[in-house]
Amino acid sequence: MNPFCEIAVEEAVRLKEKKLVSEVVAVSCGPQQCQETIRTALAMGADRGLHVEVPAKEYESLSPFQVSKILAALAKKEGINLLLLGKQAIDDDCNQTGQMTAAFLDWPQGTFASQVTLDGDWLKVEREVDGGLETVRLKLPAVVTADLRLNEPRYATLPNIMKAKKKKIEVVKPSDLGVELTPRVKIVSVEDPPQRQAGVKVETVEDLVAKLKESGRI
Numbered sequence: 001m002n003p004f005c006e007i008a009v010e011e012a013v014r015l016k017e018k019k020l021v022s023e024v025v026a027v028s029c030g031p032q033q034c035q036e037t038i039r040t041a042l043a044m045g046a047d048r049g050l051h052v053e054v055p056a057k058e059y060e061s062l063s064p065f066q067v068s069k070i071l072a073a074l075a076k077k078e079g080i081n082l083l084l085l086g087k088q089a090i091d092d093d094c095n096q097t098g099q100m101t102a103a104f105l106d107w108p109q110g111t112f113a114s115q116v117t118l119d120g121d122w123l124k125v126e127r128e129v130d131g132g133l134e135t136v137r138l139k140l141p142a143v144v145t146a147d148l149r150l151n152e153p154r155y156a157t158l159p160n161i162m163k164a165k166k167k168k169i170e171v172v173k174p175s176d177l178g179v180e181l182t183p184r185v186k187i188v189s190v191e192d193p194p195q196r197q198a199g200v201k202v203e204t205v206e207d208l209v210a211k212l213k214e215s216g217r218i
Contacts, residue, residue: 004086
């Protein structure tokens with residue numbers, strides 16, 4: 001599981017343990033292997049899973065735009081009032097899904113959350129910004145994205161891993177939600193960074209200056 005999403009799952013489970021939410025539903029989009037990730041969330045304490053099945057070939061071009069449309073459609077279908085996501089994936093680092101999901105739903109959003117406090121129909125989110133910490137108050141329903149310091153996720157115990165195998169995972173297709181997966185972004189190329197040349201050790205300052213002159217640096 002993406003580390004930031006794991007933090008989001010942990011926060012959802014903690015809210016349920018405090019009896020502030022009634023149910024935790026874990027969602028993942030992708031091929032069959034995604035169910036392993038959902039099982040991890042179920043072992044952590046989620047009640048049930050939703051697998052939005054996307055074939056491997058289409059999954060390669062799946063972008064935050066399509067994922068956010070899927071999440072927004074599921075939020076409406078399930079009648080939920082709080083969406084907790086990781087702030088970003090650690091492979092593409094897009095940091096877009098939470099924000100676009102909130103836009104599709106027209107819900108308030110609290111991004112980069114380092115503390116979440118639920119009080120009735122209101123949510124107080126302490127978020128990390130460049131200048132320090134900012135606190136926002138959101139009216140539910142809302143979207144929150146988890147930052148690194150929101151919590152430390154628990155390890156799933158063996159009994160909970162066994163229980164997770166019996167929990168329900170519902171499988172739906174994007175078409176069932178009215179979401180079209182036609183890609184809007186085309187990857188033109190992916191290139192490795194230039195390989196660094198080996199360094200050279202010098203014995204004296206004079207040698208260093210000579211080497212710099214030789215390479216045209218001075």
